[in-house]
Amino acid sequence: xxxxxxxxxxxxxxxxxxxxxxxxxxxxxxxxxxxxxxxxxxxxxxxxxxxxxxxxxxxxxxxxxxxxxxxxxxxxxxxxxxxxxxxxxxxxxxxxxxxxxxxxxxxxxxxxxxxxxxxxxxxxxxxxxxxxxxxxxxxxxxxxxxxxxxxxxxxxxxxxxxxxxxxxxxxxxxxxxxxxxxxxxxxxxxxxxxxxxxxxxxxxxxxxxxxxxxxxxxxxxxxxxxxxxxxxxxxxxxxxxxxxxxxxxxxxxxxxxxxxxxxxx
Numbered sequence: 001x002x003x004x005x006x007x008x009x010x011x012x013x014x015x016x017x018x019x020x021x022x023x024x025x026x027x028x029x030x031x032x033x034x035x036x037x038x039x040x041x042x043x044x045x046x047x048x049x050x051x052x053x054x055x056x057x058x059x060x061x062x063x064x065x066x067x068x069x070x071x072x073x074x075x076x077x078x079x080x081x082x083x084x085x086x087x088x089x090x091x092x093x094x095x096x097x098x099x100x101x102x103x104x105x106x107x108x109x110x111x112x113x114x115x116x117x118x119x120x121x122x123x124x125x126x127x128x129x130x131x132x133x134x135x136x137x138x139x140x141x142x143x144x145x146x147x148x149x150x151x152x153x154x155x156x157x158x159x160x161x162x163x164x165x166x167x168x169x170x171x172x173x174x175x176x177x178x179x180x181x182x183x184x185x186x187x188x189x190x191x192x193x194x195x196x197x198x199x200x201x202x203x204x205x206x207x208x209x210x211x212x213x214x215x216x217x218x219x220x221x222x223x224x225x226x227x228x229x230x231x232x233x234x235x236x237x238x239x240x241x242x243x244x245x246x247x248x249x250x251x252x253x254x255x256x257x258x259x260x261x262x263x264x265x
Contacts, residue, residue: 008087008158010165013075016064022077022089023060027052029088029148037222040122043111062111067091072099076165078158088149088158092166094142094175104134121204121216128202129180129225136244142170142177147185159185163192167234174252177230178244182223193234197243200225 013019030038038044043058045051067073070093077089107130109122133143144166149158170177181189186196202225204217231240232252241247 007081008156008161009079009081010161011077011079013077013089016060018077019064019067019075020060021086022075023056023063025077025086025088025150026146026148027056027059028150032151035223036220037125040118040125040216040220040222059111072096074166076162078153078161080153085152086150087153087156088147088162090147090162091145092142092169093145094166094170094173096140096173098138098140100134100138103138104131117210117212118216121213121220124204125202125222129200129222132198132200132227132245133178133180136247137176137178139247140173140175142166142175144177144179144181159188160192163188167192171233174232176232176244176247179226179228181226181228183226184223186226186228189228192230193236194228194230195236196226197229198227200227 011018013022027042043055043062045055067075072093072095074092074094075089076092078087079085080087107123107126109119109126112119112122144163147159147162166177177194179185179189179194180200190196202222204213206213209217229244239251239253241251
């Protein structure tokens with residue numbers, strides 16, 4: 001029987017136990033097909049069943065702790081109503097003020113030992129990937145992070161439900177949205193009103209690299225990173241400039257948020 005969007009329910013995650021269920025799905029999603037870069041941005045100590053249990057538990061601990069410290073973070077997941085299984089999920093980031101008041105900053109890796117080349121590799125990749133956002137979007141905006149759908153539930157509208165959850169919350173605020181996406185998610189994002197503004201190449205070149213560095217570059221190479229942008233409410237009209245880097249305080253004119261309208265009443 002064909003499943004429809006009405007067969008699912010979208011929920012915001014409020015407990016670590018709920019989030020642990022999503023972590024299980026995200027790890028499965030990134031193994032089918034295998035996404036090599038996942039091992040750089042998540043703690044992978046080995047490839048045995050015992051390693052996987054331990055690593056997923058650690059991943060859950062550190063990311064839940066970071067979520068609790070970040071008021072912009074919203075973990076959500078989609079539940080299959082019939083089976084109760086988690087079909088997919090993601091993190092929506094809704095920044096109600098400038099999240100980068102000090103400009104672009106390096107992103108540290110906290111899931112591999114400090115000083116290790118694996119930690120350096122992960123930090124270098126993330127710092128480059130998020131550098132454009134830190135430069136261009138020093139204002140309230142939103143974004144999507146770590147989206148995944150279980151292989152059993154793909155092409156059933158789960159990704160669209162995850163996107164709609166965020167847009168229903170940011171569109172009344174008049175916020176732009178920006179995603180550091182992969183080619184596999186591109187068409188979903190474009191269907192939701194995003195357009196690619198840049199395709200980013202991560203530079204791992206290093207003078208006199210070690211054997212370990214060369215191995216990481218070979219084994220954990222990320223796919224092309226597509227920087228996708230959606231203007232307020234997904235409206236691509238004559239006000240929209242060439243990209244988010246060209247937005248000024250006057251760009252959106254009278255595009256007031258619901259919050260601003262309420263304040264004026």
